[in-house]
Amino acid sequence: MRHDLKKTLVTAGAFFIFFWFGFLDNLKGPTIPFILKDLGIGYSLMGNVLGLQYGGFFLATLAAGVLIFRFGLKKVFLGLSMLLLAGIGCAAAAPGYAPLVLGFFLTGLGLGAVEVAGNSTIVLLHPERKGKLLNLLGFFHGVGSMIVPIYAGALLSAHYSWRFTFALSLAPLTLFLIYLLAVKFPEYRREAAENIFALLKSAFTAEMIWHYLAICFYVAAEIGLAAWIIEYNYKIKGQPLFYSSLSLTLYFGLITGGRLLGSFVVDRLGHLRVLLAAALGAVVCLTLGLYGPAAVAFFLPATGFCFSIIFPTLTTSFSNICQAGIEKYLGFLFTFAGIGGMIGPWLIGLCGGWLQLGTSMSLLILYALIMLGSIAVLLGKAGNDLRVSRRSGA
Incomplete structure (x- = not known):
């Protein structure tokens, strides 16, 4: 074959x-x-x-x-x-x-x-x-x-x-x-096998840690919004239950459609640039959807379109920095993603019990900002490395 x-x-x-x-x-x-x-x-x-x-x-x-x-x-x-x-x-x-x-x-x-x-x-x-x-x-x-x-x-x-x-x-x-x-x-x-201590050391370089942080808070935001969007729209925004449920369907639909569209552009436009634009768009959509007037409430489920390419493209970016033996390190990346998936919705619910769901949903913006900052650091480091490489070549 x-x-x-x-x-x-x-x-x-x-x-x-x-x-x-x-x-x-x-x-x-x-x-x-x-x-x-x-x-x-x-x-x-x-x-x-x-x-x-x-x-x-x-x-x-x-x-x-x-x-x-x-x-x-x-x-x-x-x-x-x-x-x-x-x-x-x-x-x-x-x-x-x-x-x-x-x-x-x-x-x-x-x-x-x-x-x-x-x-x-x-x-x-x-x-x-x-x-x-x-x-x-x-x-x-x-x-x-x-x-x-x-x-x-x-x-x-x-x-x-x-x-x-x-x-x-x-x-x-x-x-x-x-x-x-x-x-x-x-x-x-x-590649040749390495012992567990060497593996742990090599799995936590500065660039890898920024990827772990970005994917952790991305998943916290994605799962947090999916878990609470219906309750938020129904109880806080006063939307009918049918339309509140429809917002979750729209959210997942935009994530799915966005990944299909993203598959044609992410390699052409540059992984970190696309990630930065998507993360910035997510912050804007979350802010407008949570705190804007009723006329822009659609921005909350529209966050799904901005979220769509982030997980797979972060995985791509991560694999670019540790190409040798990448299969060993993907487990670490997805473990941090899982931590975000557990903590994100749990913390929103916990704070919603202390305060109010309308207030605790602002954690989604915080999650997205941490993700945005992590990606910005990675993009800045990539730019610095490129400038150093050009000077060395000259």
Whole structure:
């Protein structure tokens, strides 16, 4: 099998599993009320289930990069496929609380590994087009996220059980596992292994830390807005519930569409310049949407368009500074992203309990400003390095 064909087939597989990443990660939302009723558990116990799922996700993001480095992409893809099959199957068949916890934890492990393996596939196999293809990867995740409420809503409204809704996803996951077994993965350059202390030291250079900070606060803002936009528009802005819910759909739609459009421009315009413009646009949209008059309320969900290219393009920029053994370091980047995803919405809710949601939503602007500042530092450093290089060449 030719090398180019191998790369194409593996990349197609990465796009496919990223669609299911978005799908499975958001399948729990529509099914939670039915799970609670069926198993007779309360919100606190369900909260523990979701917390353990995210715990599994974090463990996988930390480990997957090193596992890819040591064992290769194919073995990690096979492993995450089996984790997802076991997790979804266990959850769908769970007769009680403990198997449900196990199922969600295994699913979290699988999804965390998908995050790292999918991005590593693009960075390792397509270094010359990684900006475009990472944005396309995010696009497929967004499509899966948008489709799942329609899918789950249709089945649950037709009186199919939540178990059946979960179990149907086992079919495409099984097909993906068979596909992986049939496809030959191309060879790519792998560096010599280093011990854990050397790895930790090399993973925290100044440039890498600014990338960690930027992606952490980006995800804090993205997930924070997604978690609270409906409640904010409904309770604080006084919008009808239908239009408040529509704002979330518009938000995710603009993120998805923006990534598709961004895939055609980010490599041409320069990664850090595009990131700075997107971050600045996000600050403006958040400020107008939160504190502007009712006539400009649409700027709040429109923030999704500015957010759209930031995650994949930050990943691209990060891979530019640590090309050797990049698969080892992506796990660190995505772990900081996960920290932002946990802290961002939690802190808004916590401050909303002390003060008011209308006040605590201003944290979104703070998150975006920290992200903007981090990107500005990276752009400034890149400019300084270029000037030094030119003087040296002269």
